[in-house]
Structure formats: structure tokens, C-alpha cells
Amino acid sequence: MxxxxxxxxxxxxxxxxxxxxxxxxxxxxxxxxxxxxxxxxxxxxxxxxxxxxxxxxxxxxxxxxxxxxxxxxxxxxxxxxxxxxxxxxxxxxxxxxxxxxxxxxxxxxxxxxxxxxxxxxxxxxxxxxxxxxxxxxxxxxxxxxxxxxxxxxxxxxxxxxxxxxxxxxxxxxxxxxxxxxxxxxxxxxxxxxxxxxxxxxxxxxxxxxxxxxxxxxxxxxxxxxxxxxxxxxxxxxxxxxxxxxxxxxxxxxxxxxxxxRTATDRFARLSGTLPLENDALVTKTLLDLARSSGGVWKPFVSSTILLALVAALVGVVDSITGIAPASGIFFGGVLGLSAFTTYNWLTQFDSLEAYLTYPVSVEDVFRAKRIAFVLVGAPAVAVPYLAAVLWFDATVVDAVVGAVLLAGYALYYYGLTVYIAGFDPNEFLFDAVRFATFTVGVAVALVPTLVAGFVVVPPSLELAAALGFGGVVMGIVGIVLSSRAGPRWDARYRTE
Known part of the structure; x- marks a missing residue:
């Protein structure tokens, strides 16, 4: 540093x-x-x-x-x-x-x-x-x-x-x-x-x-x-x-x-492909990511690395306990953590102060980041998750529940990150209070899920329904947190 x-x-x-x-x-x-x-x-x-x-x-x-x-x-x-x-x-x-x-x-x-x-x-x-x-x-x-x-x-x-x-x-x-x-x-x-x-x-x-x-x-x-x-x-x-x-x-x-390099008008071309209105802020975020070193592949690489680590962890647990967890639930819960790295890539070379000179609100900027996160993060985790459930022969119920958990937990982890860290997700890694808060927030969702994935393999219909409902609830919590992040950080910047 x-x-x-x-x-x-x-x-x-x-x-x-x-x-x-x-x-x-x-x-x-x-x-x-x-x-x-x-x-x-x-x-x-x-x-x-x-x-x-x-x-x-x-x-x-x-x-x-x-x-x-x-x-x-x-x-x-x-x-x-x-x-x-x-x-x-x-x-x-x-x-x-x-x-x-x-x-x-x-x-x-x-x-x-x-x-x-x-x-x-x-x-x-x-x-x-x-x-x-x-x-x-x-x-x-x-x-x-x-x-x-x-x-x-x-x-x-x-x-x-x-x-x-x-x-x-x-x-x-x-x-x-x-x-x-x-x-x-x-x-x-x-x-x-x-x-x-x-x-x-x-x-x-x-x-x-x-x-x-x-x-x-x-x-x-x-x-x-x-x-x-x-x-x-x-x-x-x-x-x-x-x-x-x-x-x-x-x-x-x-x-x-x-x-x-000779630059073409990538902004207009990218903006024309997005099915959104007034999407200039979203386009800028995606273009900044594409122009950075590694480009749009960075979120995919991060998710793939996380997939490899989780796959190795499944093998270690199986060799120690003789029990392989429900792969869909296990990978769905853990791969959602890639939301942190994806959001970090979207804001790494950006600052909220740079937007204050434009006629846009802080809430608009956070809304654009949320849309860009979904556009980039969804395929970045969907491909590794599909590979995992196919490789580990997950049952249909397990795979569906895992997909719900992946979507819900990714939104929750994203909302938790943006609410706590604002535009600087990498900063709170050395802030004891924020890091502890983030760790507790992740554990509240992830630990019970992983335990459930070990207890009942393959998951019963009752457990699948309960976990699926929990994934939906956590996703809603994440959406609420991310929607409140804009007003929260707007107020903080006005008082600083």
C-alpha cells in the first residue's frame, strides 16, 4: 500500500x-x-x-x-x-x-x-x-x-x-x-x-x-x-x-x-445496446470497466478463482468427514460472495466526488452502479455455478435452490457492501469496525445455509422450500440496503 x-x-x-x-x-x-x-x-x-x-x-x-x-x-x-x-x-x-x-x-x-x-x-x-x-x-x-x-x-x-x-x-x-x-x-x-x-x-x-x-x-x-x-x-x-x-x-x-490505441465511439455503441433509458451513467460504468486492465473478464476471473477454491474445499471436507455437501446449496451460497469483488471492479478507478460536478444526484450514481452490477455480475457467477452443479451432479431440486440462493445472496452481499463501504469497498478491509460488521453480516446468511447443506443431502422438499424462501428474503434485504445506500452516502458527503 x-x-x-x-x-x-x-x-x-x-x-x-x-x-x-x-x-x-x-x-x-x-x-x-x-x-x-x-x-x-x-x-x-x-x-x-x-x-x-x-x-x-x-x-x-x-x-x-x-x-x-x-x-x-x-x-x-x-x-x-x-x-x-x-x-x-x-x-x-x-x-x-x-x-x-x-x-x-x-x-x-x-x-x-x-x-x-x-x-x-x-x-x-x-x-x-x-x-x-x-x-x-x-x-x-x-x-x-x-x-x-x-x-x-x-x-x-x-x-x-x-x-x-x-x-x-x-x-x-x-x-x-x-x-x-x-x-x-x-x-x-x-x-x-x-x-x-x-x-x-x-x-x-x-x-x-x-x-x-x-x-x-x-x-x-x-x-x-x-x-x-x-x-x-x-x-x-x-x-x-x-x-x-x-x-x-x-x-x-x-x-x-x-x-x-485509436479509440472509437464505444460509448454510443454500448449505449445503443443497453435496453435502458437515461443510461449514460450505466454506460460510463461499463465502459470504465471495459477500458481497464483485464476488461470485462476480471469479474469472470474472480468468480472462477472462487469456484476453484470452493471446489477444493468440498474435496477437503469430503475426505475428512466422508460427507459431501449438497453442491447446489453449497456453491450457490458461497459464489454469491463474488458480489464484493465485482462491485470493487466497478468502482476501483472511480470516485463519487468526480460526479459532483455533473447535474446528477448521488442516488442516481448508486442506482447506475446497481444496474451495472446486475448486468456484469449475473453472467459472471451464472457460468461458474452451472459448471459446478454439472460437475458435482447436483439434483434438480438442489440446483434450483442453489440458483435462488446465488441470486438472493449476491444481491444481499452487494447491498451489504455498498451500504457499509459506499464507493470504496476495498477501504474497509483495514477498518476494524466495518470489516467486523461485514463479516457478521455475511455469517448471518452463509453459516446457517452451509450447515443445512451438510445436514440433509440431498435436500428434502421442506428444506429446499425454507432455503429458497430465505434466499428471496435476503435478496430483498440486499435491494433495500442498496437503495438506501444512495441517500445515506449523499447525507454523509454533504456533512463532510
């Missing part, structure tokens, strides 16, 4: 002869970046709301670990799942150093970041980026990964060796987190050398398929769960992470820009 430092970011560097920022030591630069990061989060969330976020993470991970162990889940599965979460967060965090200034200014307004000061100050862009990524690894290693490591005390039991176990588990998670960051940085660096995204995706796909065919994927756990592997494997992962990060920084081209 980045920060809101201004004067502190610019003043310490001083002039240098070679333009590399030699007059500013790495520890000093690291300290300024840490202060910048803290200022950003405290400005965005308020000091105590961000400071207590690690507590929320600790409560959730420790509570989930206790619940999984009580239901008979193998401790090794819990350990592996926590490492997957750390790896995923590392992959996400690796993009922070490359976030565009336009996207950040949508959140903070005009700002001057130390990371972007290499164009104005004698600081090496590569060195600055390297120190920035080191700062992120240390900062989130404490703020996010350390609370996760407290689960080790539950896995090992409270004893004299609990503290060393937590420390070792934390180092294992941090190593995987850093590996995820380095991987993302390497992919972005390759992209700056002109390699097209489809070639990168094809290479990753070939590697995964090759590993699956040769059976080498089974050895992945020994590498990416260092605490369960050998010291040699952990050392190899550490050396490999450093090597990949070093090469990526050397390959990264800070002057790279996307090639210029």
Missing part, C-alpha cells in the same frame, strides 16, 4: 550527485515509508479503527481454527489453509507499489507520495520500489500475518512451548507471504518488457497443467508450507524469493506505458 506523506516525503532526500538518492540511507528511507503508510491508514480509517484491525484478524483466525478442530478437521489442513491465505494476501500486496496515482487520488484527493517522487527528486526508481516492497513485507507481516500465526497456540495447545511455536509459525507464514509478493512483482516486471498478458496467462496455465499431469503438484505443500517441510526446502524458498525479487526489480522498466 502507499501513504499520504507530503512534506516528509520530499524534504529528507536532499540533492545527490549521481541521482540515485545516495544522500538518503536505506534505514532512513524505510522509516519515512513506514510513517507514510501509518498516516494513510489512520487518515482513512481513524487511528484506533486501524490499530484494532489486527485484533479482528486474530479473533477470526483463532475462532475459525477452534471451530474447525472441533468439527474434526485435520490440523494439517488448517495449517495449509492459513498458508494459502498468507500466499493470497502476498499476491495481492505485490500490486501495491504499482497502483496508479489516479486510483489513489480517488480515495485521498490530491497527494504527493514518496514512491512517485523519483520523477522530481534524485531518487532511483528501482531502489525506491525495492525499499517500498520491503516496507510492505515488514508492515503487513506484523499487521496481518502475525495475528494469523496466533492460531498456532490453538493447534499446539497452551504450554511453555506455545510462544516459540507461534514465532516459528509466523516466520513460516511470512516466508510464504513474501513469496507471493515476489511472484506478483515478477509478473508485473515481465509485463513492462512488452510481454502480452495472454502469454503470461498461457505460461502459468501450462505450468499448472504440467505439474498436474506429472504429479509434481503434490510436492507443492512441502515448499509452500515451510513449517511442515524440511529446513532445506524452507531455505530454498527463501533464497528463491530473494532471487525472484532481485531479478524482477532489475527487469522492471519504470518508463513502460501501455501503447497508444
Amino acid at each position: 502507499t501513504g499520504t506523506g507530503t512534506s516528509d516525503s520530499a524534504s529528507p532526500a536532499g540533492p545527490t550527485r549521481n541521482g540515485s538518492g545516495a544522500g538518503l540511507s536505506t534505514p532512513r528511507l524505510l522509516a519515512i515509508l513506514f510513517r507514510e503508510e501509518w498516516r494513510m491508514h489512520t487518515e482513512l480509517f481513524g487511528g484506533w479503527r486501524f490499530a484494532t484491525f489486527p485484533v479482528v484478524i486474530a479473533v477470526l483466525t483463532v475462532g475459525a481454527t477452534v471451530a474447525l478442530l472441533e468439527t474434526g478437521t485435520d490440523p494439517g489442513t488448517v495449517v495449509g489453509g492459513l498458508h494459502v491465505l498468507a500466499l493470497g494476501f502476498g499476491l495481492y500486496s505485490g500490486t501495491a507499489g504499482f497502483a496508479g496515482s489516479d486510483m489513489l487520488e480517488n480515495v485521498f484527493g490530491e497527494l504527493s507520495l514518496l514512491l512517485s517522487s523519483s520523477t522530481m527528486l534524485p531518487l532511483s526508481r528501482r531502489r525506491l520500489l525495492g525499499v517500498f516492497l520491503l516496507k510492505d513485507a515488514l508492515f503487513y507481516g506484523v499487521a496481518f500475518v502475525l495475528p494469523m500465526a496466533l492460531s498456532s497456540a490453538v493447534l499446539e495447545g497452551l504450554s511453555a512451548s506455545a510462544l516459540p511455536s507461534v514465532a516459528l509459525f509466523w516466520l513460516s507464514l511470512c516466508l510464504v507471504f513474501a513469496a507471493g509478493m515476489a511472484t506478483t512483482v515478477a509478473l508485473i516486471a515481465v509485463r513492462t518488457q512488452g510481454v502480452p498478458p495472454w502469454a503470461i496467462g498461457l505460461a502459468i496455465g501450462v505450468a499448472v497443467i504440467g505439474g498436474w499431469v506429472t504429479g509434481s503438484l503434490g510436492s507443492v505443500r512441502a515448499v509452500f508450507v515451510p513449517i511442515d517441510g524440511s529446513a532445506i526446502a524452507a531455505g530454498g524458498l527463501a533464497v528463491g524469493t530473494v532471487a525472484v525479487a532481485t531479478v524482477a526489480l532489475a527487469v522492471y522498466d519504470p518508463t513502460y506505458g501501455r501503447p497508444s
